[in-house]
Amino acid sequence: MAAPAPAVEERADAAAWLAVAAGTLGALMATLDISIVNSALPTIQGEIGASGTEGTWISTSYLVAEIIVIPLSGWLERVLGLRTLLLIAASLFTAFSMLCGLSTSLVMMIVGRLGQGFTGGALIPTAMTIVATRLPRHQQPVGNTMFGATAFLGPVIGPVLGGWLTENASWHYSFFLNLPVGIALLTVLLVAMPHRKPRFDLVRTADWMGIIGLILGLGGLTVVLEEGEREQWFASPEIRWLALTSAIGFVLVAAGQILARRPVIRLALLRDRQFGAIVAMVTMVGMVVYGTSYMIPQFLGTIASYNALQAGEIVLLSAVPMILMMPFAPYLLRHLDIRLAVGSGLLMLALSAYLETDLTAQSTGGAFATSQIIRGVGSLFAMTFMNQAAIRSVSAEQASDAAGLYNTARNLGGSLALSGIAVIQDQRIWLHSRRIEEVYSANSVDMQTYMAAQGAALGSPEAAYQALAGTVQVQALTMTYADLFWILAMGVLCVVPGVLLLRPLPKNPKPVRVH
Secondary structure, rough: OOOOOOOOOOOOHHHHHHHHHHHHHHHHHHHHHHHHOOOHHHHHHHOOOEEEOHHHHHHHHHHHHHHHHHHHHHHHHHHHHHHHHHHHHHHHHHHHHHHOOOOHHHHHHHHHHHHHHHHHHHHHHHHHHHHHHHHHHHHHHHHHHHHHHHHHHHHHHHHHHHHHHHOOOOOHHHHHHHHHHHHHHHHHHHHHHHOOOOHHHHOOOOOOHHHHHHHHHHHHHHHHHHHOOOOOOOHHHHHHHHHHHHHHHHHHHHHHEEEEOOOOOHHHHOOHHHHHHHHHHHHHHHHHHHHHHHHHHHHHOOOOOOHHHHHHHHOHHHHHHHHHHHHHHHHHHOOOOOOHHHHHHHHHHHHHHHHHHHHHOOOOOHHHHHHHHHHHHHHHHHHHHHHHHHOEEEOHHHHHHHHHHHHHHHHHHHHHHHHHHHHHHHHHHHHHHHHHHOOOOOOHHHHHHHHHHHHHOOOOOHHHHHHHHHHHEEEEEEEEEEHHHHHHHHHHHHHHHHHHHHHHHHHHHOOOOOO
């Protein structure tokens, strides 16, 4: 009796890999534009006549729109079909990028950035959906590695690319750069993605309570987090109204989970122990990635007098391990236990933040070199394995919902980090300044002798006191940054036990049909 022929593993064809490449390119374009304007923000504000407070909306508007649309992408994909959704999103993202590059006023810029956020937000989770539905299980590690690279490299490359374009050409090219990329993306989508007839009947039966609730809840929450510190939190009527709006929105989302036949966002997925743990951990990883990519340039620019490009180059160091190790990531996904990999990655992220707690006022970019390399390795292990586990936690039919939740959690973590930094920074600077001032006793003979010598050297007692105030401010700010890095390190350690809830990835998964 002849032995049965071994099952032949199904392999993705060229069109499937082109689709994965298109999804990855779209996600990179969208994540890159979150931070690409950060380095050029002072220049842009000056040219379009925006104040410092108004200029923050150039970044905030994109983030608000993106966080709103990411969890809606699963529903949009079901209504329009994946190919149609991506073609619309890529076309409009490119068009809104051109509007930003041509902007001559703050209103024009904010409209462009809102449009970029709404359309770019749809490009991020759909990349994960393509991997889950177009690749067999045994080839998904490669696709997940590609997507994981975009999630990490976008926020890291953005500031240095924006700084380089601003220094060597013009800030406008930070947006015009999307034109050739958008054309390439549209071409690949037309070639590689199969068309599916739209299902507009789903609009009539949609979970409109959930859709409206997500817009109000996530939109209001993001604005409160971003603007709360500047507006003195609940002392501001606007913040109080936004907080109430956000609360009403989340009540509507909860009602949709109970009453809708198919909720627009499946929060029930969080009941799965693995997926719930992944969402908690990726939220913290988002805080570290976005928080450090913001704090390091701020420290180097304020304390070490680095320009935007020099600071961006230091941030870019964390991308080096990602680029070097990326070819080996699929092999690691197949052979390394996910609990060991994610646990090690999180511990490395905690260590990288802890190494930055010994900063001094004399620290320069070199003080961040070791920690940035460790952060890059940690991010690779944590994010790549969590991407894979998030897809494996659900069925292919639920992949778009899971991708929306996963990416919303990561970006919301970034928003929480940026708002938390603003709050803690103000409080700790005040505290450290008072503590330092307590050391300088006006009645001390040594202090009086020192100030007299400083006054003689600088030409007047007033100049000496101004110099002392500047020294106190610099020291207080340095100590504050050390506190912020310590908080991030402790935050990562708090979610490390979540790795115990992860299930090992199958070493030799059965092939599944590619959709």
